[in-house]
Amino acid sequence: MRAPSIADLLARADRPLFxxxxxxxxxxxxxxxxxxxxxxxxxxxxDFVSVTYGANGTTRDRxxxxxxxxxxxxxxxxxxxxxxxxxxxxxLRKVIGSYAAAGIRHVLAIRGDMPGxxxxxxxxxxxGLANATELVAMIRELGDFCxxxxxxxxxxxxxxxxxxxxxxxxxxxxAGADFAITQLFFTPARYFELVDRVRxxxxxxxIIPGIQPVTRISQIQRFAELSGAExxxxxxxxxxxxxDEPKAVRKVxxxxxxxxxxxxxxxxxxxxxxxxxxxxxxxxxxxxxxxREFGRA
Numbered sequence: 001m002r003a004p005s006i007a008d009l010l011a012r013a014d015r016p017l018f019x020x021x022x023x024x025x026x027x028x029x030x031x032x033x034x035x036x037x038x039x040x041x042x043x044x045x046x047d048f049v050s051v052t053y054g055a056n057g058t059t060r061d062r063x064x065x066x067x068x069x070x071x072x073x074x075x076x077x078x079x080x081x082x083x084x085x086x087x088x089x090x091x092l093r094k095v096i097g098s099y100a101a102a103g104i105r106h107v108l109a110i111r112g113d114m115p116g117x118x119x120x121x122x123x124x125x126x127x128g129l130a131n132a133t134e135l136v137a138m139i140r141e142l143g144d145f146c147x148x149x150x151x152x153x154x155x156x157x158x159x160x161x162x163x164x165x166x167x168x169x170x171x172x173x174x175a176g177a178d179f180a181i182t183q184l185f186f187t188p189a190r191y192f193e194l195v196d197r198v199r200x201x202x203x204x205x206x207i208i209p210g211i212q213p214v215t216r217i218s219q220i221q222r223f224a225e226l227s228g229a230e231x232x233x234x235x236x237x238x239x240x241x242x243x244d245e246p247k248a249v250r251k252v253x254x255x256x257x258x259x260x261x262x263x264x265x266x267x268x269x270x271x272x273x274x275x276x277x278x279x280x281x282x283x284x285x286x287x288x289x290x291x292r293e294f295g296r297a
Contacts, residue, residue: 003077005146006048006106007178010206010270016294017047017208017271018287022278024051024062033278034066040280042074044287047271050108050148050181053081060087060095068102079148080104083112084135088127092138100143108148108181109135109172133168133175140176149173151180151207153190166197173205181273182210186235186256188263209264212275213257213282214239215250254282258289265294 009017020041025031041049051067053060063081071078080099084092099107111132113120129135132149139145149172152165169180185191191209198205214231217239235256242248261272272290274283 005178006077006079006148007146009047010179013270016265016269016290018044018290019046019048019050019208019271019273020283021050021052021210021273021275022066024066025278026062030278031066037276037278037280038070038074038076040284041276042076044284046076046287048077048079048106050079050106050273051081053083053110053112064095064098064102067099067104071102071104077106078104079106079108081108081110082135082139083110084125084129084132085112085122086115086125086128088125089129089138090127092129092135093142096139096142096145100145105144106146106148107139108150109139109177110150111135131168133171136172136175136177147177149177149180151182151194153182153185153187153194153209162193163197166194166201169194169198169205169207170201170203173203177205179206179208179270181208184210184212184275186232186260188260188267191264191269192267206270208271208273209261209269210273210275211257211261211264211286212277213250213286214253215279215282216246216253217249250282254285257282257286261286261290262293265290 006017022034022037025034038049049070051063051070053063067078067080070076082092082095096107109132111122124130129138136147136149139147149169151169155162155165172180182191182194191207195207198207214235238252238256239249242252265272274286276283
């Protein structure tokens, strides 16, 4: 009997889903750390884990390799990312076929960013797809996949149009997406506003908030570059108040992430997706708090 998909779990709606995101290791040292994290996370029995693809497909081979290995050698429900950026339709079909051959049923379909980050103007590959909506349609045509997509509580840094973000998400759902996972954010109201905008369009796609604990002051600028959104002053202030004490900064970062996740779940979010950066301690601490407060079957 086939195991329930992420969409099946979301449809049950009897408890929040908890999941983690990993990225493909770039060298042997990172690979050892990644597998240590995978095993620690596996012991928590999350609902699923996802593996990133790189902003412009640059980590394609490493993503395919580790995703296939996790799916084959662990008990984890595994979701592979796939980005349309800088790739032809033929390349995308090949990757989708590789996932299907490895028994991977879940794909997170993302347009992806150009080299340089989310503020760099998008350029379509000469023989590629125009957006994530087209990528969702391709994946849907090529196999029996459960498809996730991205969402933006903080408005997309290129168009800067919250209503457009909602319409795009609704279009991805219409093309066959089963659920969405948000970019990282730190203001709960932005998530609930996004949900309201999408629901006003008649779209009921489940939207899972993505959360990442800030464990180092140096991460603040990096987060802004990756997400296209700045951290709220209240978050920055709480972190900077701890000065150069790494343990204190990490403790506050975990507290902030836990508070954010708890407020989102209490407000009706269907789950929480925790970005691990291939390090499990902070995310395990956040998960432990959420499991105590919200439980799981």
